[in-house]
Amino acid sequence: MKKTSFFKHQKLKNIEWIDWVYSNKNDTKQFLEKFKFHELDIEACLEDHQNPRIDYYDDYIFITLHFPKYNKNTKRFYFNEMNFFLMDDKIISLRRHNEKIVDKIFEEYKHKKNFWEDFKITSAYILYEILQVMIEKNFKILEKITFDVRTFEENVFKSPDISLVKEIMVKKRNVVFLKHMIKPEINVVKMIELKLKKIFDDDLEVYFEDLEDKIQKVFSDTERILEFIDATEDTLKTLVSIKTSHSMWMLTLLSTFLLPLTLVTSFYWMNVDLPFENNPFIVYFLIFLSWIMTFWFIYKIRKSV
Numbered sequence: 001m002k003k004t005s006f007f008k009h010q011k012l013k014n015i016e017w018i019d020w021v022y023s024n025k026n027d028t029k030q031f032l033e034k035f036k037f038h039e040l041d042i043e044a045c046l047e048d049h050q051n052p053r054i055d056y057y058d059d060y061i062f063i064t065l066h067f068p069k070y071n072k073n074t075k076r077f078y079f080n081e082m083n084f085f086l087m088d089d090k091i092i093s094l095r096r097h098n099e100k101i102v103d104k105i106f107e108e109y110k111h112k113k114n115f116w117e118d119f120k121i122t123s124a125y126i127l128y129e130i131l132q133v134m135i136e137k138n139f140k141i142l143e144k145i146t147f148d149v150r151t152f153e154e155n156v157f158k159s160p161d162i163s164l165v166k167e168i169m170v171k172k173r174n175v176v177f178l179k180h181m182i183k184p185e186i187n188v189v190k191m192i193e194l195k196l197k198k199i200f201d202d203d204l205e206v207y208f209e210d211l212e213d214k215i216q217k218v219f220s221d222t223e224r225i226l227e228f229i230d231a232t233e234d235t236l237k238t239l240v241s242i243k244t245s246h247s248m249w250m251l252t253l254l255s256t257f258l259l260p261l262t263l264v265t266s267f268y269w270m271n272v273d274l275p276f277e278n279n280p281f282i283v284y285f286l287i288f289l290s291w292i293m294t295f296w297f298i299y300k301i302r303k304s305v
Contacts, residue, residue, distance in 0.1 A: 012109055012121050016090045019106055021098050028094070035092070037062070037085060045083045045094055052188045056195060061086040063127075065188065066181050067134045068141060069097055075170055077177050082134070084127055088199075091123035093130060101133045124196045128207045131189075135211060138178070138218045142225060145171060149228050156236045164236055172229045179222040182215060189215050 008019045022028040025046050032042045041062045044050050055062040062085055069080035080099070085092040095102070109126075152168055193208035 008106055010106070010110060014089055015121055015123055015126070017106070017109070017123075017126055018090070018092045019102070020092065020094045022094060022096060035085070041085075048081075049079060050081060052185045054188050054191050054195065059087060061195060061199075063188070063192065065131070065134075065185055068138065068178055068181065070141075075174075077174050077181075079181065082130075084130075086123050086127060088123070091126050099134070101137065102130055105129050105133060122204070124199070124204050125207070127192075128204065128211065131211055132214075135214050135218065138182070139214075139221075141178070142218065142221045145175060145225055146228075149225060149232060152232050153228075153235075156232060156239065165233070168229060168233050168236065172226070172233070175222055175226050175229060179219065179226065182219045182222065186212070186215055186219060 010017055020028065020031060022031075029042060029046060032045060037060070038055075038057065041055065044053075044062075044064060050064050052066060053062075053064045062083070064081065064083050067080045067082060068077040070077055080095070080097050083094040085094075093102070148171055152164060152171070155164060189208070189212050193205065193212060196208060197205050
């Protein structure tokens with residue numbers, strides 16, 4: 001079945017917002033070509049895994065940002081790329097996945113017609129609203145990961161099992177993904193703030209400074225959580241190593257106990273004459289000797305550990 005793209009459109013006073021959710025590249029290409037955007041920007045929208053970027057032109061600004069999307073089947077995050085074309089009287093948002101929180105903003109704008117009469121709405125402010133909810137989503141993701149890491153910490157001390165290593169590594173991989181996804185976007189958000197400050201009202205500077213602080217905090221939180229995961233992983237490895245050493249210690253004790261008995265019995269199974277072999281007390285003497293040797297070995301092992 002052929003995938004199709006769809007879009008929503010609304011006009012707020014003198015501002016147009018077109019929200020395009022695309023699955024079909026041909027439809028998206030034809031849609032963007034109507035606005036006569038630069039061919040490299042159109043190509044960037046169609047290609048996968050573009051780096052976060054901001055490009056300036058005389059009549060519009062092109063922005064590419066990434067946000068995390070979680071796959072429940074693979075338990076991994078992947079890129080949810082969003083592109084924006086920002087003009088004085090228009091904003092076009094392009095996304096590959098249908099985000100409910102963005103749809104919610106779009107619907108809220110529809111029901112606030114009276115509000116916009118008293119508020120100077122701009123395309124830059126709509127961009128701020130979208131970026132804010134998407135960045136705020138990262139905090140909820142990190143909060144969930146933090147809870148899982150604390151659960152791992154408790155389980156590590158309750159039952160330090162090797163199976164926990166896989167779960168910890170899955171979380172660690174996801175946090176590393178978030179860290180490398182967010183890091184390049186910090187500079188992009190700074191550049192957005194500086195560029196929009198020159199074009200739009202200075203009042204917007206405060207809003208985008210807030211976004212800059214938030215994305216910086218998201219990055220700091222990912223580093224902090226990554227340190228917690230590393231510490232938990234090291235603790236688990238230490239406890240598993242101790243558990244393994246204890247098992248080896250028990251095996252060593254068993255071997256130490258059996259070694260003297262094996263040595264003695266091997267002699268008496270030989271087809272040769274042995275001293276005191278007809279003496280009934282020799283058995284007790286040999287058992288006593290075996291115990292003495294066993295305790296001596298144990299003492300030496302414990303002293304060397």
